[in-house]
Amino acid sequence: MATIREVAKEAGVSLGTVSRYLNGHQLKETNMKNIQAAIEKLGYEENIIAKGLKNNKSLSIGVVINTLTDVFATSIVTYLESYLEENNYSLILCDYQNDLSKLEKKLEFLRSRSVDGVVIFHLEEKLAVLDKFRQEGTPIIAVDAPITNFQTATVLVDNYQASYNVVERLAELGHKKIGIIAGSQDRFIGRERLNGYVDAMKKLGLYEPSIIKIGDYKKESGYLNAKQLLAEEKITALYSTNYYMTLGAVQAIYERQLIIPEDVSVIGFDHFELSDILQPKLTVVEQPVQQIGETIGALLIQKIKHPEQVENSVMELQTSLLWRDSIKNLKKGLVN
Incomplete structure (x- = not known):
């Protein structure tokens, strides 16, 4: 050799x-x-392994997500891994199934593997193990939610503004009864997306508590909440703030033999394959998953190489509203 x-x-x-x-x-x-x-x-x-031993580094990054079936998180991880590979780092992926005790064990496992950095999705509560990482000089990146009482670099999207923009755009097209299926309020993204909706509805004089439903980010909750909204309220538009809840909501609409957008307009959150397969194609809030993954990777590499130069700031990336065929203009007919 x-x-x-x-x-x-x-x-x-x-x-x-x-x-x-x-x-x-x-x-x-x-x-x-x-x-x-x-x-x-x-x-x-x-010899990457020998190089890592010489530099007292493992050349690996630990990533912890809630579930391995989370299409949003795993899509980001795909771009993050590509970025890390280009910089000679490998990735160790774990999930914690919404169980904080399991999360603590997974983080301790990553400590035992001497990872050079940690990425944590959806954690809002400070855990004791985080202080251990900090004392050891291991950089931590929080994704999709800030960690309470623990200052670290955080990568988010503009959840509040995304919902505010949805309501404003629908109102411009003549919609007044805009129902929402929001995520559970014990999570940062659930609160932010609902708050943006509520503030926009109040500003426009359209706020009605009865057309707000709270789900748990799963397809079944989108289905059940949509059924209630469609049965109890004469909504003209339905805004679902999560990909899986959107799928459930569309199922409920189809079961009632309603036509999108003639009978009810629909806006979902996240642009993944089924949003394109459904007919008509759904209008969605699109999160910049590639940019998120690459931003996390860049922050990690900077913090590993130059820890004194990178502040523990919050980076809020912009979503975009992908406007397609699932919205009816009540003033003019259909919007293409």
Whole structure:
């Protein structure tokens, strides 16, 4: 097996120059080309494990999500893993099934593996193990919710503004009875999305508590809450603040043999495959999953390499409203 010294000799550069190249530093273009050509010619393969031991790093990142069936979280993890691979880091993925005691055990497991960074989805309550990571200098990134009484870098989307924008746009099209299926209020995203809806409805003089339903982010709760709204209230539009609840809501609409958008307009949250398969295609709030994943990765690498330079700030990324065929313009007919 070729050595780094042989690569340096073949490329006509110093050993230090090859080392800097392998560690991702920008060099003169001619040197970079020569080193890469030497690596390919000699079949040199960097020993990542040995490199990690030498630098007292595992070159791995621990990621903890609520469930492995969460299409939103796993989509972000896909882009995060690609970003980490480009920077010679691997990923260890765990789930905790909405069980804080299990989450604490999973985080202790990651500590035992000496991960160089930790990404935690949907955690709002501070756990004792987080202080251990901090004392050991392991960076932590919170995703989708800030952690109470624990300052760390946090990546969110504009949940409040997304809901506010939905209501404003529907109202512009003549909708007044805009029902909502919000997520449970013990979670940050549930509160933020509902608050944006409520404030917009109050500002427009459309607020009615009876057209607000609270679900648990699962398909069944979207189905049951939509059935209630459709049976009890004469809503013209339904806004569901979670992908799975949206699927349940659409099922309830179909079972009542109602037509979207002629009988009821529908806006969902998150743009995944079924949103495109359903007919008509659903208008949805689209979260920037690729940008979220890459932002998490960039923050981690910066905090690992330059911990003193990265503040524990909150980064709020913008959603977009993907406007399609599931909305009726009550003033003009159908909006395409």
